[in-house]
Amino acid sequence: MSRPERTTILDARALSRALQHMAVAVLELAHGTDDLVLIGIQRRGVELAERIARLIEKEKGVLVPRGALDITLYRDDLQTVGPKPVIGETRLPGDLTGKHAVIVDDVLYTGRTVRAALDELADFGRPKRISLCVLVDRGGRELPIQADVVGKTVKTGPGDVVEVQVAELDGRDQVDVVRGSRQ
């Protein structure tokens, strides 16, 4: 068996550029900031949503509302993988009815997290539109779900791991693909 092989697909500068591009794309998608709400998925999605909000603020002078969503209790695999011991905070900026909610996450893979997030959001109101914005789309979907805004697309196999690090939690901004680290 070969050793896991690590490749950096986004360094700090490239990640910063990707976020800038994502912020512009989100603004275009939402036609401005009026009804826009950014909802980060715990944990790194929350940090990325905050960054995108700051970039939008720089551009438009408006700090749009941000929320955080922990989808643990909406997962469909409690039976098989057991409970995730630590559940993060869920905090939404008021009723989402009539808003354009943009879900922000670090990696889009099977689509099951997004499915859970859609279910959870439905319990908090009826947004007029929900979009999906991810830093990395690694393919491998198991559900009919696509992102509206993508920072970087990378082809991966089931044995690979995409590792996202953000300065707020990990001390640096970097995205690596680790090939063959999982059987």
Place this chain on the structure above:
Amino acid sequence: MTAVLGKDLIGLERLSPDQIRLILDTAEPFKEVSERLIKKVPALRGKTIVNLFFEASTRTRISFEFAEKRLSADTVNVATTGSAVQKGETLVDTAKNLEAMRIDMVVIRHASSGAAQFLGDRIRSNVVNAGDGKHEHPTQALLDLLTIRDKLGRIEGVKVCLVGDILHSRVARSNIWGLTKLGAQVAVCGPHSLMPRGIEELGVTVLRRVEEAIEWADVLNVLRLQLERMEAGFIPSLREYYRVFGVTVERLAKAPRALTVMHPGPMNRGVEIDSRVADGPHSVILDQVTNGVAVRMAVLYLLAGGKPELADAAKGPAVGGTD
């Protein structure tokens, strides 16, 4: 992933400090679920839970039932009156019959110490002890711990005195286990006749007078005095008990530091606690009730996913770590 709590929750005696902390930490996000407009998450969708109460209980049963419903489990309440239990069916037969209907969990309250363990050893479903005789009432102690942590920001080093009928109290027993495991200092205070011999061996200090307890403690957990104790001759009269051990405003006024007063309910106002204390600024009694639902949600959630055989079966292709 192995079971985080094991199959059953019987008592805090058997849990490690880390397991107790895990339950308290898991309870935190569940508090927020109860504040939502739609107070429900699908975590236990499709699970069937039986609440098997062989002893009267309002608060604990309702609290468990809310916890179950807010996790989307299907629940059935079995009370002993009007059921086959009255016709002489044994505990195991009752449980085996329920299990034959393919239930997943049993929450049991029983007058006999050890009933929850007995049941847990004989059925495959998860068993949660909701109070067994004089043995333990683990979810009550967990909600007490959560309330202390909320109010004081920590448990380690906090001085907690349990006041009242220590001899017959499963709440006292579970609290002593939980508090000492998390590093609190624990004292007990009550009439000599209601103090178990050798209680010091559990690592607690015995205080003879309630005034001493008030001077020493950061938290008073005032236990319910069961009225039948008077009939059994453990105390001379309820009025006498209140005169000597009642937690009153006058006594609390002499406390050298801010004191938090807890009570597991139901209260006998004017027996173990002064009404003005129960409704006053020291009291966190209703916070305890709110926390009870969150703690029970955490326990049910952690037990539900923790079946080792399922965890083994799932060791196939993993779902993305970051997905």
